[in-house]
Amino acid sequence: MTSSPDKYSALLQRCAGFPAIPTAVAHPCDASSLSGALDAASLGLIVPILVGPEAKIRSVAAETNVSLDGVKIVDAPHSHAAAEKAVLAVRSGEAELLMKGSLHTDELLHEVASSTNGLRTERRLSHVFAMDVPSYHKPLFITDAAVNIFPKLADKADIVRNAIELVQALGIPLPKVAILSAVETVTDKIPSTIDAAALCKMSDRGQITGALLDGPLAFDNAISHEAARIKGIRSEVAGDPDILLVPDLEAGNMLAKQLTFLAGAEAAGIVLGARVPIILTSRADTVRSRIGSCAIAVLLAHARRARKTTEAA
Numbered sequence: 440m441t442s443s444p445d446k447y448s449a450l451l452q453r454c455a456g457f458p459a460i461p462t463a464v465a466h467p468c469d470a471s472s473l474s475g476a477l478d479a480a481s482l483g484l485i486v487p488i489l490v491g492p493e494a495k496i497r498s499v500a501a502e503t504n505v506s507l508d509g510v511k512i513v514d515a516p517h518s519h520a521a522a523e524k525a526v527l528a529v530r531s532g533e534a535e536l537l538m539k540g541s542l543h544t545d546e547l548l549h550e551v552a553s554s555t556n557g558l559r560t561e562r563r564l565s566h567v568f569a570m571d572v573p574s575y576h577k578p579l580f581i582t583d584a585a586v587n588i589f590p591k592l593a594d595k596a597d598i599v600r601n602a603i604e605l606v607q608a609l610g611i612p613l614p615k616v617a618i619l620s621a622v623e624t625v626t627d628k629i630p631s632t633i634d635a636a637a638l639c640k641m642s643d644r645g646q647i648t649g650a651l652l653d654g655p656l657a658f659d660n661a662i663s664h665e666a667a668r669i670k671g672i673r674s675e676v677a678g679d680p681d682i683l684l685v686p687d688l689e690a691g692n693m694l695a696k697q698l699t700f701l702a703g704a705e706a707a708g709i710v711l712g713a714r715v716p717i718i719l720t721s722r723a724d725t726v727r728s729r730i731g732s733c734a735i736a737v738l739l740a741h742a743r744r745a746r747k748t749t750e751a752a
Contacts, residue, residue: 450734451482453610459486460535460740462718462733465525465547466491466518467540470503475720475729476538477505484733488513488534491521518542522550529558529715536736538718548586551713562712563587563597566719567605568695569735572704575662579698580606580614580682584691585719586710592634595684596647599638601711602682603650608742609735617661617680618654619690623672625655631686638684650682651675658694707731709739716740 462485467473473496476487489496493514500507513528515521522542528534537558539547551558566585569578582602587594599616606614618635625632635654642652653676660667664678685691698704705728710717716736720729
């Protein structure tokens with residue numbers, strides 16, 4: 440992901456040469472979700488397993504003039520059953536990725552988070568927006584803007600761990616994490632500043648590894664070297680973050696959408712913390728954003744394959 444017009448070419452180039460990853464697509468029953476899965480398949484990123492009402496899927500394919508030749512369809516009567524069967528495909532090992540179709544995000548994540556038949560791990564589920572912002576000098580990852588509404592300190596620790604692992608899988612060995620608040624000083628009047636300070640100390644003590652953390656930082660001095668200099672902030676992170684850890688979902692969601700609609704950014708979305716990456720797309724997403732989400736998930740899946748091979752050796 441770069442600031443060039445072909446925003447996701449770098450991601451696609453990194454995927455070149457990797458085999459396509461089997462992916463359970465839950466309820467792809469509208470044109471955007473079905474074409475998104477099939478576009479990713481045509482680029483060699485995924486092998487889609489379409490899970491949902493077969494007659495409806497075939498009807499949408501006919502209406503949008505796309506071919507389902509050679510594509511596996513698992514019939515499910517409705518969206519809830521589709522979510523359940525898509526999760527089962529992952530649990531059984533048939534699929535290594537999960538992709539949201541036209542069902543509601545909560546419906547899919549409810550099945551993922553099930554304590555009996557879901558895909559939970561010891562980590563908390565969290566969402567990352569991988570953003571290409573034309574005015575920023577490198578990819579920017581914003582978390583969590585879609586899953587955790589008002590995360591506590593322990594939740595934020597998992598959220599940042601998930602984001603670090605993702606960014607490392609994309610080829611950034613030591614990402615820089617800016618922990619955002621409204622101000623850059625610690626004050627008990629703004630609890631997110633205390634969380635930020637605690638997260639930094641957790642990093643110092645080795646409870647969070649693999650990244651450079653700094654915070655609290657206000658958005659201006661997190662993003663701008665000059666703003667940080669004017670305020671006398673000495674930081675390896677300020678002005679050059681890879682990851683922005685937001686204080687809560689409201690702040691993160693507004694930030695990501697402001698960048699998209701006011702700054703011309705494109706955003707790919709993925710949910711982490713489950714047994715497999717979950718590709719989360721919206722009907723408002725561009726084709727590039729959908730492909731970017733798939734490419735990120737594929738790179739993460741191959742990184743996990745490589746790690747398992749190393750651990751088994």
